[in-house]
Amino acid sequence: MTVQSVVIAWLKEPHNEAHIARLTAACERLQEIPGVREVRFGPRAELGRPSPADDTFDFGTIxxxxxxxxxxxxxxxxxxxxxxxxxMELVERFQSFYFET
Structure with missing residues (x-):
């Protein structure tokens, strides 16, 4: 059994590239933690089409x-x-979820 963590974040400054770079660097380091199998992260994908999905968030991490x-x-x-x-410095709010797979 593995466990998944999904974190969705709303940034204080959504289009600030320096802030996104800092979040990216922090996420990259998470892979070094013992017991972490994989880390995936990035800014929200702009699909350019109507979707029932919540597209108000700015950055996600799995x-x-x-x-x-x-x-x-x-x-x-x-x-x-x-x-x-x-x-805490760059994110206005976030929502996290953990589930077993």
Missing amino acids: VTFDSLQAARDYGPHPLHVQAAQVN
């Missing part, structure tokens, strides 16, 4: 953990704490 324990250990890990600090 983290795959090797186990439930790895997901539990992730929160207090120093690299996650650093990424969370960047998020």
Whole structure:
């Protein structure tokens, strides 16, 4: 069993490329945390067509953990704490979801 984390964020300055670069760098470092299998992230895709999906968010992150324990250990890990600090500085609000796969 793996655990997935999905985090959707609304940025304080949605089109600020420097802020997106800082978020990207913080997300890249998450891969170094033990028990993290994969990290995927990026700005919202502009599909240019009507969609029933919520397209109000600005940036998304998906983290795959090797186990439930790895997901539990992730929160207090120093690299996650650093990424969370960047998020608190640049993100207006966020929503996170965890589920087992």
